[in-house]
Amino acid sequence: MNLDFSDDQKFLQEEARKFLEKEEALNRNRAVLETDDKFDEDLWKKIVDLGWTGIRIPEEYDGLGLGHLELCVIAEELGRFLAPVPFSSSVYLFTEAIINYGTDEIKEDILPKLVSGEIVGTLAVTEDLHAPTKNNINLSYANGKIDGRKIAVPDAGVATHAVVVAKSNKGISLQLVDLSATGITTEHQENIDESRGHFSITFNDVETKLLGDEVSGWELYESLINQAAVLFSYEQIGGSQASLDMAINYAKERYAFGRPIGSYQAIKHKLADMYIALTLAKSNCYYAAWALSTDAADLPSASATARVSATKAYQLCSKENIQTHGGNGFTWEYDCHMFYRRSKLLSLNIGSLSNWREKLVTSLEQSNIN
Amino acid sequence: MDFNDTPEEAKFRKKCREWLEKNATYKDESTPQNDDFANANKMKAAKAWQKKKYDAGWAMLHWPKEYGGIGASSMERIIWANEEAKFDVPKGIFEIGLGMCGPVMMEYATEEQKERYLPPMAEGKEIWCQLFSEPSAGSDVAGLRSKAVQDGDKWIINGQKVWTSGAHFSDFGILVVRHDPNLEKHKGMTFFFVDMKSPGIEVKPIKQITGGSSFNEVYFTDVEIPDSQRLGEIGDGWKVAITTLMNERLAVGDAGGADVEDAFRWAKTQDNLGEPLLTNKAARESIADWYCEKSGLKNTKLRTMSALSRGDTPGPEASITKIVSAGKLQDIGNFGIDSLDMAGMLKTDNQDIKGFQNAWLGAPGMRIAGGTDEILRNIIAERVLGLPQDPRADKGVAFKDIPSGNS
Numbered sequence: 001m002n003l004d005f006s007d008d009q010k011f012l013q014e015e016a017r018k019f020l021e022k023e024e025a026l027n028r029n030r031a032v033l034e035t036d037d038k039f040d041e042d043l044w045k046k047i048v049d050l051g052w053t054g055i056r057i058p059e060e061y062d063g064l065g066l067g068h069l070e071l072c073v074i075a076e077e078l079g080r081f082l083a084p085v086p087f088s089s090s091v092y093l094f095t096e097a098i099i100n101y102g103t104d105e106i107k108e109d110i111l112p113k114l115v116s117g118e119i120v121g122t123l124a125v126t127e128d129l130h131a132p133t134k135n136n137i138n139l140s141y142a143n144g145k146i147d148g149r150k151i152a153v154p155d156a157g158v159a160t161h162a163v164v165v166a167k168s169n170k171g172i173s174l175q176l177v178d179l180s181a182t183g184i185t186t187e188h189q190e191n192i193d194e195s196r197g198h199f200s201i202t203f204n205d206v207e208t209k210l211l212g213d214e215v216s217g218w219e220l221y222e223s224l225i226n227q228a229a230v231l232f233s234y235e236q237i238g239g240s241q242a243s244l245d246m247a248i249n250y251a252k253e254r255y256a257f258g259r260p261i262g263s264y265q266a267i268k269h270k271l272a273d274m275y276i277a278l279t280l281a282k283s284n285c286y287y288a289a290w291a292l293s294t295d296a297a298d299l300p301s302a303s304a305t306a307r308v309s310a311t312k313a314y315q316l317c318s319k320e321n322i323q324t325h326g327g328n329g330f331t332w333e334y335d336c337h338m339f340y341r342r343s344k345l346l347s348l349n350i351g352s353l354s355n356w357r358e359k360l361v362t363s364l365e366q367s368n369i370n
Numbered sequence: 371m372d373f374n375d376t377p378e379e380a381k382f383r384k385k386c387r388e389w390l391e392k393n394a395t396y397k398d399e400s401t402p403q404n405d406d407f408a409n410a411n412k413m414k415a416a417k418a419w420q421k422k423k424y425d426a427g428w429a430m431l432h433w434p435k436e437y438g439g440i441g442a443s444s445m446e447r448i449i450w451a452n453e454e455a456k457f458d459v460p461k462g463i464f465e466i467g468l469g470m471c472g473p474v475m476m477e478y479a480t481e482e483q484k485e486r487y488l489p490p491m492a493e494g495k496e497i498w499c500q501l502f503s504e505p506s507a508g509s510d511v512a513g514l515r516s517k518a519v520q521d522g523d524k525w526i527i528n529g530q531k532v533w534t535s536g537a538h539f540s541d542f543g544i545l546v547v548r549h550d551p552n553l554e555k556h557k558g559m560t561f562f563f564v565d566m567k568s569p570g571i572e573v574k575p576i577k578q579i580t581g582g583s584s585f586n587e588v589y590f591t592d593v594e595i596p597d598s599q600r601l602g603e604i605g606d607g608w609k610v611a612i613t614t615l616m617n618e619r620l621a622v623g624d625a626g627g628a629d630v631e632d633a634f635r636w637a638k639t640q641d642n643l644g645e646p647l648l649t650n651k652a653a654r655e656s657i658a659d660w661y662c663e664k665s666g667l668k669n670t671k672l673r674t675m676s677a678l679s680r681g682d683t684p685g686p687e688a689s690i691t692k693i694v695s696a697g698k699l700q701d702i703g704n705f706g707i708d709s710l711d712m713a714g715m716l717k718t719d720n721q722d723i724k725g726f727q728n729a730w731l732g733a734p735g736m737r738i739a740g741g742t743d744e745i746l747r748n749i750i751a752e753r754v755l756g757l758p759q760d761p762r763a764d765k766g767v768a769f770k771d772i773p774s775g776n777s
Binding site for chain 2: 268289309358
C-alpha cells in the first residue's frame with residue numbers, strides 16, 4: 001500500500017514550486033489580469049524550456065516520456081501560483097488528445113512541436129450559452145472541412161492549433177485544426193478571469209485532420225475530459241491550498257477587539273471547514289491520479305469524484321478566503337480575488353460542478369456501487 | 371503509487387482472511403447493518419467472539435505477547451481491522467476498554483497490574499469504561515469537580531460522572547478526579563482505575579433520544595480506591611487523561627450506520643411522484659456529494675496507511691473523519707425518511723427505513739460523542755492550522771475561583 005507520490009515525483013514538485021515562486025508567478029498573474037496580455041509569454045517560454053509541456057510526450061517525439069503522476073504534481077503547483085499560461089488547454093487537453101487519438105503521422109508532426117513550444121493547443125467545444133452535449137454540437141464537418149463557430153475557448157488567442165468538436169452526417173468527431181489556416185477568425189471575449197483569455201473562433205470552410213473516427217467523437221471527448229479532470233483537480237487543490245494558507249496567515253496577523261481574528265471560533269471553524277474540504281479533495285485526487293496512471297476501470301467515477309470534491313474545495317476556500325480578509329479581501333489590491341476568479345475558470349473549463357455531479361452519479365449507476 | 375500490499379502485507383492479509391473465513395461469515399452488503407446490544411444474547415455473542423479472537427491471538431494483535439497480543443505492527447493491525455470489517459461479527463462493547471483504557475493501563479500501570487488486567491480485558495472477560503465527563507464538564511472536561519481525598523494508602527471519591535458508555539455492564543473503569551481545587555485547573559487532577567463493583571458506586575442508565583440506553587450517570591459516594599490504583603503521579607491526572615483522549619479520537623472514528631450505498635440503493639427503487647427517486651436532480655446531487663465525502667475519508671485513510679506502511683507517523687488528516695461521517699449520517703438518515711413523505715413518520719419492519727430512522731435519531735449523538743463538531747473544529751484550527759487559542763478565563767487561577775455560572 002502506497003498512496004503517495006514517489007521521492008522523484010516529490011522532488012519534481014518541490015522544484016516546480018521553487019521555480020514558480022522565484023518567477024513570482026502570482027505577480028505575473030496580476031500583470032496579465034491588468035493588461036491586454038492574454039498570457040505571460042516569458043513564463044510560458046521558461047516552462048517550455050523546463051520540459052513541462054513534454055512531460056507525457058514519449059521520448060521518440062522529443063518528450064520526457066514520463067507519466068500522469070508527474071503531470072499531477074506540476075498541475076498542483078501551477079494551481080497554487082495561478083500561473084497565467086495556457087498549460088491546462090495545451091497540455092491536459094490538446095496534447096493528450098494528440099497522444100490518445102492522433103495517427104502516427106499527426107503525432108510525428110505535432111508532438112515534437114508541443115515539446116519545443118512551437119505549437120500551443122486548445123480544445124474548442126462550446127457553441128452557445130449551454131453545456132455542450134452530443135445533441136447541441138452544430139459546427140459541421142464535411143469533405144475534410146469544418147464550418148461554424150465555437151465560443152468561450154480558453155487560451156485560443158495564444159494557441160496555434162485546436163481540437164474542435166464537430167458534427168457530420170455520420171456523427172460527432174474530433175478535428176485537428178491549424179489556427180493559422182485561412183477562413184478562421186478569432187475574437188477575444190471578455191471573461192471573469194482575464195489572466196486566461198477566452199475567445200470565439202469562427203471557422204469558414206477550414207481544412208482539418210480527423211482524430212479518431214467520424215462516429216465516436218463524443219465518446220473520445222468524454223474520455224479525454226475524464227482524464228483531464230484529474231489534472232484540473234490537481235490545479236484546483238493547489239489553488240485551494242494557497243487560498244487556505246492566505247486565510248490562515250491573515251487570521252493570525254489581523255487583530256480585532258484586541259486579539260487575532262484567528263482566535264475567534266467563527267473564523268477557526270470556517271478555516272477548519274476549508275481544511276476538511278481540501279483534505280477530502282486531496283485524498284480523492286490521489287486515488288484518481290492512481291486510477292489515471294494505471295488506466296483503472298473505475299477512472300470515470302474516480303475522476304468525477306476528484307473533480308467534484310476539488311471544485312467544491314476551491315470554491316469554498318477561495319470565497320471564504322475573501323470573507324476572512326474582510327474589506328481588504330474585496331479590494332483589487334489584495335490577491336484574494338485572483339484565486340476566486342481562477343476557481344471559477346477551472347471549475348467551468350471542462351464542465352460545471354452540477355454536471356460533474358451528474359456524471360458521477362451516472363458512473364455509479366453504470367458500475368452499480370452495490 | 372501502488373494500491374497493492376507489499377508481499378509481507380499480502381501474506382498477513384491472507385492469514386487474517388483465512389482465519390476469519392473459518393470462524394465467521396461475510397457481511398451481506400445489500401442489507402443495512404444493525405448493532406443493538408439491548409439484549410443479553412447479543413452481549414453473549416460479543417463476548418464469545420472476543421474470546422475466540424483472543425484464543426487465536428487476534429483480539430489485541432498489536433499488544434505484546436505477555437498481555438495476549440501477537441506484537442503486530444500498526445499496519446498489520448489496520449489490515450486485520452479491514453478484513454474483520456468485511457465479516458458479520460459483533461462489535462460495540464469492547465472498543466472503549468480496548469481502545470482507551472488498555473493503552474493507559476499499558477503506559478501507567480505496574481507490571482503486576484498489567485499482567486492481572488490486560489489479558490482479561492483483551493479476552494472480553496472483563497469490560498472497562500471511561501469515567502471522565504461530568505454534568506458541568508463536557509467539552510471542557512478539565513472542568514471536572516468530582517473529589518478525591520487521600521486517606522492513608524487509599525483515596526475517598528465523591529461526585530458524579532456522566533455519559534459513561536457501558537458503565538452498566540462494566541467491571542472496571544478509568545477515572546479522573548480533582549484532588550485539589552486550590553490548584554490551577556489542569557494541575558489539580560489525579561487519575562485512577564476503579565472496580566465498578568466497589569461500594570458507593572451507583573450506575574443509572576440515561577435514556578437517549580433513540581430510546582436506547584448505551585450510556586449512564588455514575589454516582590460516587592465515599593468510594594474507596596487504593597492508592598496502588600493511581601495511574602501517574604498525584605497531579606498528573608490531566609496528562610494521563612490526554613493520552614486517553616488521543617486514543618479516543620482514533621477509537622471513535624467513523625460514524626457507522628446508513629451510508630451513501632444505502633441511499634443509492636433506496637433511491638433506485640423508491641418511487642417519488644411517479645418516478646424513481648434516483649431520477650430526481652436534488653437526490654442525485656446529494657448522492658454525488660455523499661459519495662465524494664465517503665471516498666474522501668476512505669482515501670484519506672489509505673494515505674494514513676501509506677504513511678504507516680513506510681514507517682512514518684500519520685499526519686493530522688485523520689482528525690476529520692468523525693466530523694464528516696457524523697454529518698453525512700444525519701443527512702442520509704434525513705434523506706431516506708423524507709423520501710417517504712408523510713409516511714416517513716411511521717416505524718416499519720422495512721430494514722432500509724429502520725436504517726434511515728436509526729441514522730437520523732442516532733447521528734446527533736455521533737456529532738457530540740468523543741468531541742463535538744465544534745471541539746473537533748477547534749482542534750483542527752489550533753493543532754493543524756496553527757491558529758491561536760481563544761483567550762481563557764480559566765488560566766492562572768485556582769480551580770475554585772474559576773467562574774462556573776452555577777454556584
